[in-house]
Amino acid sequence: xxxxxxxxxxxxxxxxxxxxxxxxxxxxxxxxxxxxxxxxxxxxxxxxxxxxxxxxxxxxxxxxxxxxxxxxxxxxxxxxxxxxxxxxxxxxxxxxxxxxxxxxxxxxxxxxxxxxxxxxxxxxxxxxxxxxxxxxxxxxxxxxxxxxxxxxxxxxxxxxxxxxxxxxxxxxxxxxxxxxxxxxxxxxxxxxxxxxxxxxxxxxxxxxxxxxxxxxxxxxxxxxxxxxxxxxxxxxxxxxxxxxxxxxxxxxxxxxxxxxxxxxxxxxxxxxxxxxxxxxxxxxxxxxxxxxxxxxxxxxxxxxxxxxxxxxxxxxxxxxxxxxxxxxxxxxxxxxxxxxxxxxxxxxxxxxxxxxxxxxxxxxxxxxxxxxxxxxxxxxxxxxxxxxxxxxxxxxxxxxxxxxxxxxxxxxxxxxxxxxxxxxxxxxxxx
Amino acid sequence: xxxxxxxxxxxxxxxxxxxxxxxxxxxxxxxxxxxxxxxxxxxxxxxxxxxxxxxxxxxxxxxxxxxxxxxxxxxxxxxxxxxxxxxxxxxxxxxxxxxxxxxxxxxxxxxxxxxxxxxxxxxxxxxxxxxxxxxxxxxxxxxxxxxxxxxxxxxxxxxxxxxxxxxxxxxxxxxxxxxxxxxxxxxxxxxxxxxxxxxxxxxxxxxxxxxxxxxxxxxxxxxxxxxxxxxxxxxxxxxxxxxxxxxxxxxxxxxxxxxxxxxxxxxxxxxxxxxxxxxxxxxxxxxxxxxxxxxxxxxxxxxxxxxxxxxxxxxxxxxxxxxxxxxxxxxxxxxxxxxxxxxxxxxxxxxxxxxxxxxxxxxxxxxxxxxxxxxxxxxxxxxxxxxxxxxxxxxxxxxxxxxxxxxxxxxxxxxxxxxxxxxxxxxxxxx
Numbered sequence: 001x002x003x004x005x006x007x008x009x010x011x012x013x014x015x016x017x018x019x020x021x022x023x024x025x026x027x028x029x030x031x032x033x034x035x036x037x038x039x040x041x042x043x044x045x046x047x048x049x050x051x052x053x054x055x056x057x058x059x060x061x062x063x064x065x066x067x068x069x070x071x072x073x074x075x076x077x078x079x080x081x082x083x084x085x086x087x088x089x090x091x092x093x094x095x096x097x098x099x100x101x102x103x104x105x106x107x108x109x110x111x112x113x114x115x116x117x118x119x120x121x122x123x124x125x126x127x128x129x130x131x132x133x134x135x136x137x138x139x140x141x142x143x144x145x146x147x148x149x150x151x152x153x154x155x156x157x158x159x160x161x162x163x164x165x166x167x168x169x170x171x172x173x174x175x176x177x178x179x180x181x182x183x184x185x186x187x188x189x190x191x192x193x194x195x196x197x198x199x200x201x202x203x204x205x206x207x208x209x210x211x212x213x214x215x216x217x218x219x220x221x222x223x224x225x226x227x228x229x230x231x232x233x234x235x236x237x238x239x240x241x242x243x244x245x246x247x248x249x250x251x252x253x254x255x256x257x258x259x260x261x262x263x264x265x266x267x268x269x270x271x272x273x274x275x276x277x278x279x280x281x282x283x284x285x286x287x288x289x290x291x292x293x294x295x296x297x298x299x300x301x302x303x304x305x306x307x308x309x310x311x312x313x314x315x316x317x318x319x320x321x322x323x324x325x326x327x328x329x330x331x332x333x334x335x336x337x338x339x340x341x342x343x344x345x346x347x348x349x350x351x352x353x354x355x356x357x358x359x360x361x362x363x364x365x366x367x368x369x370x371x372x373x374x375x376x377x378x379x380x381x382x383x384x385x386x387x388x389x390x391x392x393x394x395x396x397x398x399x400x401x402x403x404x405x406x407x408x409x410x411x412x413x414x415x416x417x418x419x420x421x422x423x424x425x426x427x428x429x430x431x
Numbered sequence: 432x433x434x435x436x437x438x439x440x441x442x443x444x445x446x447x448x449x450x451x452x453x454x455x456x457x458x459x460x461x462x463x464x465x466x467x468x469x470x471x472x473x474x475x476x477x478x479x480x481x482x483x484x485x486x487x488x489x490x491x492x493x494x495x496x497x498x499x500x501x502x503x504x505x506x507x508x509x510x511x512x513x514x515x516x517x518x519x520x521x522x523x524x525x526x527x528x529x530x531x532x533x534x535x536x537x538x539x540x541x542x543x544x545x546x547x548x549x550x551x552x553x554x555x556x557x558x559x560x561x562x563x564x565x566x567x568x569x570x571x572x573x574x575x576x577x578x579x580x581x582x583x584x585x586x587x588x589x590x591x592x593x594x595x596x597x598x599x600x601x602x603x604x605x606x607x608x609x610x611x612x613x614x615x616x617x618x619x620x621x622x623x624x625x626x627x628x629x630x631x632x633x634x635x636x637x638x639x640x641x642x643x644x645x646x647x648x649x650x651x652x653x654x655x656x657x658x659x660x661x662x663x664x665x666x667x668x669x670x671x672x673x674x675x676x677x678x679x680x681x682x683x684x685x686x687x688x689x690x691x692x693x694x695x696x697x698x699x700x701x702x703x704x705x706x707x708x709x710x711x712x713x714x715x716x717x718x719x720x721x722x723x724x725x726x727x728x729x730x731x732x733x734x735x736x737x738x739x740x741x742x743x744x745x746x747x748x749x750x751x752x753x754x755x756x757x758x759x760x761x762x763x764x765x766x767x768x769x770x771x772x773x774x775x776x777x778x779x780x781x782x783x784x785x786x787x788x789x790x791x792x793x794x795x796x797x798x799x800x801x802x803x804x805x806x807x808x809x810x811x812x813x814x815x816x817x818x819x820x821x822x823x824x825x826x827x828x829x830x831x832x833x834x835x836x837x838x839x840x841x842x843x844x845x846x847x848x849x850x851x852x853x854x855x856x857x858x859x860x861x862x
Contacts (some may be wrong), residue, residue, distance in 0.1 A: 023582055023724050033649065033762055034581050132579075138725035140579025147755070148563075148571025150465050151454055151745030218464065276731060279710050293454050294569035294732060294742035300707060301728035311725035314582030324578070324755050331464055 003036055006321040008104075009043035009073035011066040011092055012081035016106055016133070017046070018053050019306030020079065020313050025055065031314070035321035039314070043073040070096035077102045077320055079313065085109035093118060097127050104316040106133035106309055112207035115214065115221040119333035129328040130316035135208045136161060136285045138308030139301040140315060145215045145289060146330040152291025154216045158254035158431075161208040163283035163303045164199040165231050165251040167191045169239075169268075170281045173248065176236040191283060201230035202251065202266040209253035213264055214329050216289065217257055218337060221329075222264070225341025229267035238354055238424060241382070241395045242270055245352070248278040252429060261340035263347065268426055270352050275431040276300075288431070345404040350379065350428040352397050355413065356421040359385075359392045363418045370412040371398070374405040391420050397428065434468035437752040439535075440504035442497040442523055443512035444477035447537055447564070449484050450737030451510065451744050456486065462745070466752035470745070474504035501527035508533045508751055510744065516540035528553050528560065535747040537564035537740055543638035546645065546652040550764035560759040561747035566639045567592060567716045569739025570732040571746060576646045576720060577761040583722025585647045589685035589862075592639040594714035594734045595630040596662050596682040598622045600670075600699075601712045604679065607667040622714060632661035633682065633697040640684035644695055645760050647720065648688055649767060652760075653695070656772025660698035669785055669855060672813070672826045673701055676783070679709040683860060692771035694778065699857055701783050706862040707731075719862070776835040781810065781859040783828050786844065787852040790816075790823045794849045801843040802829070805836040822851050828859065 010017055024031065024039055032038040045063040063069035070078050070092040078096035080103060082089040089110050096103050103122070105111070111118070111134050122129040132142045136159065145157070160166050164186065171182045183200065186192035198204050206226040214221045231251050242249050247270035255264045271278050276298045280286040285303025290296050302308040319325070329336055357363045364381065371378055377399040385392040398406070410423045441448055455462065455470055463469040476494040494500035501509050501523040509527035511534060513520040520541050527534050528549070536542070542549070542565050553560040563573045567590065576588070591597050595617065602613045614631065617623035629635050637657040645652045662682050673680050678701035686695045702709050707729045711717040716734025721727050733739035750756070760767055788794045795812065802809055808830040816823040829837070841854045 019724070027582060027584055027723070030584055031582060033766060036762075138580075138722075139728055140575055143574065143579050144571055147750060148574050148746055149569075149742065150749045151458060151462060151742050153458055153461055276710065279707065291569075291742060292458070293450070293738040293745075295739060297570055297730070297732035299728070299730055302726045307724040308726060311580065311582050311722060314724075315579055318581045319578060322757060324757070326753060326755070331467075335464060 005038040005040040006035070006077065006317065007040050007042040007075045008077045008079050008317060009069050009075035010041055010079045010081060011045040011069060012083065013044055013046035013053060014081065015306045016309045016313070017081040018055065019310035020081070021055055021057070023310040023314050031318060035318045037321050039317050039321055042075050043069055045069045066092040067095045070101065071099050075101070077104060077317065080105040080107055083107055083109065085113040090114060094121065097122050097125050097129065100125050100127050102128040102320055104130045104313055104320070106131070106313055108134040108204070108207040108211060112210045112221060112223045115211060115329070116333060116336060119328040122328060123333050128320060128325045130319065131211070131328070132316050133309045133312035135211050136287055136299070137301065137303040137305065138311040139285060139287065139299045139303065140312065141212065141287045141299055142215055144299060145212065146326060149289055149291050149294055149297065150330070152293050154289055154291055156254070156256040156290045157212055157216045157287065158252055159287035160250055160277060160280050160285050161205045161253045161303065162199055162251060163285060164192045164196065165205070166280065166285070167283050168200070169231060169234065169249055169251065172234065172236060173239050176240065178236055179232060179234055200232055202228040205251060205253045205266045209255055209264055209266055212287070213255035213262065214336065216255065217262065218331050218335070219262055219339050220336045222262065222341055225262060226264040226266055227344040231268050233424065234268055235424070237393060238426060241354065244382070245397065246273050247271060247428070248273055249426065250277065254429065257339070258342045260342035260346045263342035265344065265347065269429040270426055271429050271431050277431060345407070347403040348400055349430065350398055350400050351406050352395070352426045352428055353410065354424040355394045355419055356391050357394050358418040358420065359387050359390055360418065364394065366416050366418065367394070367413055371409050374409040376401045376405050376409050436469040436471040437466070437508065437748065438471050438473040438506045439508045439510050439748060440474035440500050440506035441472055441510045441512060442476040442500055443514065444475055444484060445512065446737045447740045447744070448477070448512040449486065450741035451512065452486055452488070454741040454745050462749060466749045468752055470748050470752055473506050474500055476500045497523040498526045501532065502530050506532070508535060508748065511536040511538055514538055514540065516544040521545060524549060525552065528556050528558050531556050531558050533559040533751055535561045535744055535751070537562070537744055539565040539635070539638040539642060543641045543652060543654045546642060546760070547764060547767060550759040553759060554764050559751060559756045561750065562642070562759070563747050564740045564743035566642050567718055567730070568732065568734040568736065569742040570716060570718065570730045570734070571743070572643065572718045572730055573646055575730060576643065577757060580720055580722050580725055580728065581761070583724050585720055585722055587685070587687040587721045588643055588647045588718065589683055590718035591681055591708060591711050591716050592636045592684045592734065593630055593682060594716060595623045595627065596636070597711065597716070598714050599631070600662060600665065600680055600682065603665065603667060604670050607671065609667055610663060610665055631663055633659040636682060636684045636697045640686055640695055640697055643718070644686035644693065645767065647686065648693065649762050650693055650770050651767045653693065653772055656693060657695040657697055658775040662699050664855065665699055666855070668824060669857060672785065675813070676811070676828065677704050678702060678859070679704055680857065681708065685860065688770070689773045691773035691777045694773035696775065696778065700860040701857055702860050702862050708862060776838070778834040779831055780861065781829050781831050782837050783826070783857045783859055784841065785855040786825045786850055787822050788825050789849040789851065790818050790821055791849065795825065797847050797849065798825070798844055802840050805840040807832045807836050807840050
């Protein structure tokens with residue numbers, strides 16, 4: 001084949017950047033056969049040129065400034081692997097689009113904050129903007145929502161979108177050790193960052209969910225509309241009760257269109273052990289889409305790491321090499337709809353609540369009365385330990401109710417004399 | 432949007448055909464938004480024009496002859512939903528391609544038998560030929576292999592590709608009833624055809640596997656090279672032992688490139704309960720691809736039925752409406768490689784064997800000697816029942832060995848006086 005190569009400029013040579021360079025080198029012949037033309041790295045940009053990366057980049061043009069490279073590099077495509085919602089990454093992507101250079105990025109923070117604006121900019125310049133790697137690593141979930149399931153009205157999309165959290169929750173489930181201890185271990189093993197807040201507070205999941213919701217529902221990205229809770233408060237006790245009740249605890253990102261607007265939620269959730277997603281363990285990610293004709297479709301795979309992320313970046317590059325181009329969010333940015341965020345208070349679902357109470361007669365009656373007064377119906381109650389006059393856990397689950405009612409009940413319950421800690425509430429997800 | 436509609440002619444108005452018409456009607460506005468233009472049914476072909484289908488086809492041109500429609504209908508795309516590897520379906524698809532009309536089909540038998548030839552014909556005419564619905568129903572597995580994972584060398588691809596078999600095996604596992612009884616029930620419930628041979632003998636799975644292998648490995652379709660065994664011989668006893676050993680029995684289609692050529696196998700397999708595919712139950716399908724960079728990717732969903740199949744057909748139509756076109760098997764048909772079929776005798780794996788033996792001293796020693804003489808190493812042995820002088824089951828599992836050795840051992844074992852039935856062998860799949 002004598003077709004001209006697709007030339008690319010890569011900004012950022014960290015784990016993912018070097019992964020992309022390595023993939024293109026190792027699978028070069030195969031990619032050329034599939035894409036109909038070679039894909040060639042012709043320029044790179046990284047802070048430290050001298051660092052040993054185990055690869056020959058000698059024939060590439062080196063840039064110290066990503067924005068300059070985005071503007072000037074003699075490349076067909078600009079690949080942004082710097083990261084961060086603003087700063088250099090954003091400036092470089094805008095510069096590339098301004099120079100009418102197609103962009104491939106793995107940057108979920110950038111897209112979650114500025115995705116709709118960037119899509120508008122890209123479309124006004126008639127330049128592709130691709131980001132398969134931004135959500136769920138190697139799993140082609142953006143392509144699946146944008147193309148594979150394009151005939152369906154999507155009723156709900158949800159998933160396990162952060163491998164760090166899933167690793168921690170899986171380990172807590174296996175070993176019943178406390179959160180802080182498992183987190184520390186995850187950090188030692190390289191599964192969690194030294195500053196883990198971004199992952200464990202649910203921010204990373206929220207970024208990915210906001211992107212996924214936009215592609216699934218044809219709406220503008222609304223990161224501010226995502227209700228976010230992390231996993232810091234998860235305790236081995238709750239994991240034990242979950243097990244007893246037939247649940248697993250997962251950090252889920254979940255989106256659906258409701259009568260109150262677009263509901264986007266990120267929080268720990270009880271999912272039935274019978275749900276496919278309950279068996280997704282460790283650093284694996286999974287996305288479930290419910291379409292009106294296809295039914296339930298599940299995609300599972302590695303959500304992070306050099307190999308899987310590089311796989312997604314290169315899939316975007318091969319699409320570009322083949323001339324397969326769609327609007328970034330599947331439909332023209334101007335056609336993306338703005339929908340109000342459904343307030344979490346209007347969420348309807350079942351709830352798990354754990355209370356630490358003084359073991360004495362009448363406590364359960366007081367709790368039950370608080371629920372009844374808000375028309376919350378109890379589904380089950382467990383008080384296994386008996387220790388008169390001492391603190392014991394009481395666990396209850398409710399039937400489906402409105403979150404506002406649940407919160408008012410919990411406020412009342414928290415004020416009861418015999419309730420010793422703020423109630424631990426975990427939403428039960430009907431999957 | 433004033434873009435001109437994509438007009439389609441549908442041959443075959445059975446379950447899938449009416450599903451496609453209904454999907455296009457119900458989700459018409461959404462599809463127009465996503466595809467950038469409406470998709471309109473302008474011609475149909477079915478044997479019985481008067482049958483009540485619950486939909487208005489009054490404005491369509493009706494054809495009695497699918498080949499004539501393929502040639503003459505005033506439509507942009509010909510959609511073949513007749514079925515069958517030859518006859519009208521094949522003639523109509525060839526006629527459509529001959530008339531330079533793009534084809535979308537759900538016909539796995541046609542593709543498994545004539546896919547490479549049809550791809551050549553389509554490419555010589557520069558006409559798209561799309562068939563997402565042919566493999567795993569609503570799950571976009573063709574698109575995933577062709578595009579989403581295109582950067583990867585695929586090391587192995589396997590899956591549960593037939594809902595009828597998976598339903599029967601799942602039910603046998605739950606209820607421990609014999610095969611024939613569960614099959615009869617599946618027929619009553621509409622999960623199995625009145626003539627079930629095509630499904631339960633593994634033919635349908637072989638068709639889908641041959642297509643999947645071609646897209647995954649860039650090889651010509653080689654249906655004759657698929658080793659096929661069905662599920663008729665599965666017994667509740669084996670399912671019970673599988674359970675005890677930590678396995679589930681699934682009918683798997685599995686393909687990989689080996690030093691002996693392309694290995695394509697369809698047969699019941701023992702899979703560890705820890706494998707994601709072990710939890711795929713009932714009529715659900717799943718496909719697992721192992722890529723060198725992405726690692727393991729799993730896709731799960733409904734593999735048959737009007738809704739899921741229509742979802743896949745319409746995804747292909749939306750691709751065409753958007754101008755997203757690739758060669759049918761991802762690379763030009765002329766570039767598809769011919770690879771020898773790896774003989775099943777060269778397969779390497781572990782094995783489960785159940786024997787019915789007379790319970791008397793020395794039997795196990797004879798069996799062990801037969802294995803030892805072929806250098807097959809035993810991994811475990813169970814003889815739970817004791818009934819001196821009577822028939823009892825003995826179950827053993829082996830370490831990895833070559834199939835030829837295993838077969839020679841089993842031939843010897845079958846000839847032992849104390850062995851009362853031909854040995855039941857089920858391959859153990861390392862997933």
